[in-house]
Amino acid sequence: MEFVPEARQQLILCCECGTAIPPNPANMCVNCVRSMVDITEGIPKQATVHWCKNCERYLQPPASWVSCDLESRELLALCLKKLKALSKVRLVDAGFIWTEPHSRRIKVKLTIQKEVFAATILQQAFEVEYVVASMMCPDCTRVMAQNTWKAKVQVRQKVDHQRTFFYLEQLILKHNAHQETTNIKEVKGGLDFHFAQRAHAIKMVEFLGSMVPTRSKSSEQLISSDIHSATSNYKFTYAVEIIPICKDDLVVLPKKTANSLGHIAPLVVCTRIGNTVHIMDFRTLQTAEISGPVFWRTEAIAPVCSRRDLKKFYVVDVELLGPRAGRYALADITIQRLADVGKNDDVIIVRSHLGGMLSFGDLVLGYDLLTANINNDTFDALNADDVPSVVLVKKGYAERRRRRRPRRWAVKTLGKDEEDLAPRKQEQEKRAADFEAFLRDLEEDPELRQGVNLYRDEGAGAAAPAQPGTAMVDSSDEGAGQGGDDEDDDEEGDDAPEIPLEELLDGLAIDDDEDRGDAMDME
Template sequence: MVFSSSADEKLIKLTVVTQGSENLISAAWDKRSFQSWILDWFTENISVEHLGSSSALELATMLYGHSRISMFVMPVSNTNYRHDVTMAEQAGMFRVHQTVGSVLCCKCGIPMQPNAANMCVNCLRSEEDITEGLQKHVIIMHCPECKCYLQPPKTWIKAELESKELLQFCLKRLKFMSKVRLVHAEFVWTEPHSKRLKIKLRVQKEVHGAILEQAYVVEYVVQDYMCTSCSRIQANPDQWVACVQLRQHVSHRRTFFYLEQLILTHDAASRAINIKQVNQGIDFFFGNRSHAVKFVEFVGKVAPIDHRHDKQLVSHDPKSNDYNYKHTFSVEICPICREDLICLPPKVALSLGNLGPLVICTKVSNSITLLDPFTLRHCSLDAVQYWRTCFKPLLSSRQLVEYIVLDVETSNIEVNAGGSKYVLADVEVARVSDFGKNDQIFRIRTHLGHLLSPGDFALGYDLYAANTNDIDLDKHRGLVLPEAVLIKKSYEKKRQRKHKKNRPWKLKSLNMEIDNTTKGRVDEQKMNSEYERFLRDLEENPELRFNISLYHNRDYQPSEMASVTDGGDIPSVPLEELLADLDLSDEDMEDAEK
């Protein structure tokens, strides 16, 4: 068949060759009339063999869309026809749409598209088992002491029952899972004491062009097997591999009280075999060196520390070339604490932009935040910078003196340092101990203008009567010391009027062994008073309790007299910051059942 049109697209010449005869049809039609005519003519005169898999509608549409096309349709062989069709498709002339036939399933006889098995999806599902060859029974090792599971060859993973970690561990223990595609996995409830874990899996697999999905249950048999560290503890509880010795050479233990709460909040000492409280520090014993290294890294993130590592040879096997060591990590915490008064060395003050030299430490984390109370300039000093010079505080919190505020003149200068707001002010103060003895009044500048009012009490350092012997202070020639430096507002007088002794909140503590030897003995009365001061600091400073966990006190009973006499000026911990003290002991479970 040869089709051509004139330039004005009015005269259409069509030559059709069928079975060797030639018919010439020439007429002047418009495109719409010609399309309607050629559809009828193709239907009556052209057989399917001439058209192949192309319909008359496709040929007519193609003739209608081009102005000059020559197309030949004639009986050809199947191979040549496929080649011509492929060439035509690549040239963009037309697209072949093949109609897929249907066959009957050899099992149930329903119509279906043909596949290699000649079976429908339902019959394939009944005949094929895609879970064949997959594991359905697995044995896992569990340490009854530390509740860990053995990940071969030597790794122990801690996971609770029906947790995400345990599900991930169980799935990793399955072999030949690459043959199928895992769609879903969930635990099936089993008795906790049955030593059995069941997981329901849903997998998919392609079989003869069809995707089959099937669910099955894998049973895990839990066998008790004590890990190396627990077996060592059972054999000898005092046998440790690594020891971390935390020390801070100061006259109080407030840093260790706060560090203890951080350790509990982040569960940093969960791998410790034993914890011992000694003078000026705490010792942590671990059954593995890696656990001690991880603990030292944690302490370095919350406090500026300097540490060293030593090891001692315990035993040696020359045949297998095995060495057993005991490792000791000596960790020294920076002696600078919050609320300390510091005289910066000249080189340090110059490197910090001529800060100070008298500054106050307002915050200690992995860096030290310093504030000049007379100008409100502040900066941060990291652990590397501090241990390069290693200066000590001029006065510490145990030397604070109570003052009464007589007058306050605030200024417009304010700053935010370390997450806290400070306002510069000129105040007139007098020592509480001087009342009735003399009329000595000090006029000083302080950073507590946003907190103090006439009649309030404040704690500060008495530089007027202090006997300071500091080398760095002597290096600053011409430095005039103020009479006093205020540190914080005091609520001691208001607390003395309270009739209640307990608080609506409480803190948890580490299970520590106390060293009762002469060298490591700690004064219990002194320690209790320091702990009480630490609890008051938590009430007064919201930033200090931001990173620790406070719990509801079940033994707390509010007093009516306390609510009358307290007032609203004493800082307290809001109830929304408290956590529920969840205790799943046997006694509580019995009470709940009753």
């Protein structure tokens, strides 16, 4: 047999401890190299990270705050950036060591490499402990302070109800336009939105202008000034006024304006409010739109009757005339005042756009212009022959039947601060009636529901939070002040409309802090 000698590795003795080791440029064993050179020198073994307990964000120096989950890659990157000396070594591996979530400690295991001698690279693993220190971020500080704001948007409307603001609140929630607000305050006649930056306030003004016709004015107040650096600190205020026309209002137009809108009749009904006011001639079904600039330029345009002036009438006969426009149909409708039913035979024949919605025995709401007290110069200048005795606006429903049927849906609300003085009982009842009228509008108008998020609420017997009891809404929009109407509220077949279940969203949680706007409830 042929002998093949095995190759044997030559060993040398460590110059420090004398241990036999393979040859290397340092002529030293690993233990002796580690004892003589510490590659972790200069890297802190303890550090501090700042955490806001309100928004649960971490401070990323110098001034940014980021959201990070425990043991996430984002949190690991933030922790590594706290160690400035890592740039002098090569980072091989990094990972979290499990700690109790409530211990306020974060431990990270690092593995690094560094060249210590010529052609000699040393690898070493060590731990770094981070202490989580609680502090409040500037955004949360402004929210808690409430008065620390940079810009404010004051939204007002010169009407005697709050239905517009209920609808506007739902639009803001649907489009998440309140995300940058630091505080929302409910004041008499409207809402005040506070912002930490001027750009956010301008964005809110533009959003309101895209939803409803508005006009705005801006003002600024000097807070402080530094003459050495030529810098100044201002507070900005934007006053936004919403057009004082609401759905179902009776609007009178000057002759010049009516001619410019396609020679429409001077007396029209408002059918819808969007970024323009949609009006309709109830005697011809002619429609037109009034933009915000046209309204503010022509101050003679004004509502002469609002929904608080609505009266109840009993439908005796409906004779369709043929023309139709969407859900509206022109008809001659014979009606009788509800108070005269069973007492006399006085009937009124009116031409209306509600022919497709009404039938014999229905209740209908309208403006009785024979008994209405209207103080408007443009209305007084109209020809008496062109003014009808009654203008029908919408179909009525039995209120008692409504009260017996609980709602299976609800809406969310903004976290608002009310005025320092508590509202009187009369104002609370008025607000209750306005909120109930808004909910009824949602039930009756599918177009209005398109801009509102409705949620299933199986356990609710009434509606959303802040909705008052149903006993306080008897004097709402449907003929307030009419006496003796309860006897006729239980008409057979007079069923109030309901919202289909397929239009409702799941996941209603009134107290959920889904965003920063919902978390600002300062009650």
